[in-house]
Amino acid sequence: MRHTISVFVENKFGVLARIAGLFSARGFNIDSLSVGETTDPTVSRMTILTSGDDQIIEQVIKQLRRLVDVIKVIDLTQSDYVEREMVLIKVDAPSAHRAEILRICDIFRGKIVDVNPKTMTMEVTGDEGKINALIDLLKPIGIKEIARTGKVAMARGKQDKNLAGKGQGGMPLEEVVSEEKT
């Protein structure tokens, strides 16, 4: 099963290599990975999509927690969460297709961020299903280039009381998922 995991790490050089190295050394999959600073510049938040049976996911989480530079690990899959990805798509845009492209962009609540006589570039945000549906629709028109950010994710509102802005570097104060039940 696929899991979305938030990993809060020290914002230091080499930390990404530690995480990536852990996954490759132990044979875990990374389906998607994105990193960015939190409100505390010393803390970065990674969103990692990985897949495996329960035992593998348990190991992924425990092995991540074992790294000294990892501050907190949350398996979002066990709760209600929002997941988004942004994509930039450059499509062939001869005048005959421009109206169609704009219409699709509109339906998907995207934005045209670049236009020239031959191409248009569209920015769209959504979950994986939406992005894939958009790509399917644009394919017949002619996709020239595509860039995806990888997923970012966050637990839904009920955890709000625990969230950031309290000197916690944008980390929830309490684990959404209980720690090792011991």
Place this chain on the structure above:
Amino acid sequence: MKISGSEIFIRSLKEEKVSHIFGFPGATILGIYNQLLDSDIQHILVRHEQGAIHAADGYARASGKPGVCLVTSGPGATNTVTGVATAFMDSIPVVIFTGQVPTSMIGNDAFQEVDIVGITRSITKHNYLVSQVKDLARIIKEAFHIATTGRPGPVLVDLPRDVLMDEAEFHYPAEVSIRGYKPNYIGHPKQIEAALKLIAKAKRPVIYSGGGVIRSGARQELLELVNKTNIPTTSTLMGLGGIPGDHPRFLGMLGMHGTKYANLAVTECDLLIAIGARFDDRATGKLEKFAPKAKYIHIDIDPATISKNVRVHIPIVGDAKLILREINKAVVPGDYSAWIERIEEWKREFPLSYQQDDEIIKPQYVIEQIYDLVKDRAIIATDVGQHQMWVAHYYKFNDRRMLLTSGGLGTMGYGLPAAIGAQVACPDKLVFDIAGDGSFQMVLQELATAVQYNLPVKVAIINNQCLGMVRQWQELFMNKRYSGVCLKCAPDFVKLAESYGAVGLRASKPAEVRPVLNEAISVNKPVVIDFRVACEENVFPMVPAGAGIEEMLLS
């Protein structure tokens, strides 16, 4: 007052009460070597950096204090890699300091530059590249803290030359605060309660004790538990000495070369209590056939070892010593008398044995004689192979920190430098390195280190003139097609020892074994003893790779 990075380094080590460093100098760490002259920290100059890291590891295992190793950049650093992995697999607290080219040159493929932090990332508990001198003292403090707390392990600190030359105020932090590192020591009371219930209900319990018992110093607590409950106890190679080797409830080692009765007990048990053990494949054999009828209690300080290889019913994360104390307070054993009687029958039916010979020395006999002569007086280091398993079978370890052996990585060449490190840590103890002729030849240059510092280690070479364990596998599983195992071309070990300024002795007949051992012990110098043993002796019992542990070859 501002002082140089090199001076900060020395003063930080003094703060950590480091008394010995095992090292080998080079261009990038000249500043430190210069400072060492004015310091009372003793530097032991090894002959190869692998010797330095193994010696630091042996020092740590023998003393319980962290071992320290200092090497230069590039090849100096890469030569430690095998030893770092050895310490990592066996959870040994060592701190490795490597030189590095100046920060301005990092990434330029400079002379003797290597990305040692990148290379050792997966074989250290943590590692650091110090980029500014102002961070040096804090990082050294953190390195020692991380190496010695929680599940111990090696920590590497990479020191660029300019960082050692730059100056800063010296301030050694009193405390460490790392938000991502907070090991848990106290076992959860509910889990302990659940474990106690299982122990009271069990009919056929077995304790499976590992290296964690040694590392946490839980020997007394384990002994108390076994004495209170009478639960039969087996041990991994790393756990030997965790309970006295001659204890009536002790079953010897389990696993691939375990005793038949230990493996039968594990196979038949209804409750397996794993303490500081990690269900390594050499202990479990085929997992589906490992303790198939049992519920598992697993006590370990590292949450990641729990349910890694097997599903555990009652995990207890924390320090073995503290958890066993809690268990001992309230444990109520069940009636295991029928079970113990059954195990005693197995012990009588399948004892460890070998065929003694009047003319040819049997390797097992040498181990028995060493044990008989020195018992608890000695620290025993081993290399890896047949002799290592015979030590596990025939030497009864009655205390922790008596056996120094590379269990996880299985590193040949570990024994001699580890023995040197142990002798430095314990100058008044008798230290033996029981070695194979193959393993010894990987590190024999360290004899010079032993002689230089007058470290009277006794190297007992179990010389079968071949790579015995590989030869055994080829005999049993490759139709006796021996490939790449013959070591008949070897130096005369007696003359070799003498040329280094050590004492060389030889025994070729069983009757000579005891006198030669007596002589070795009586001289206060490093000794190499060449025991010419039977070449085709095999280690039994043995579980073929991939089989269940009850499927043993007994001869």
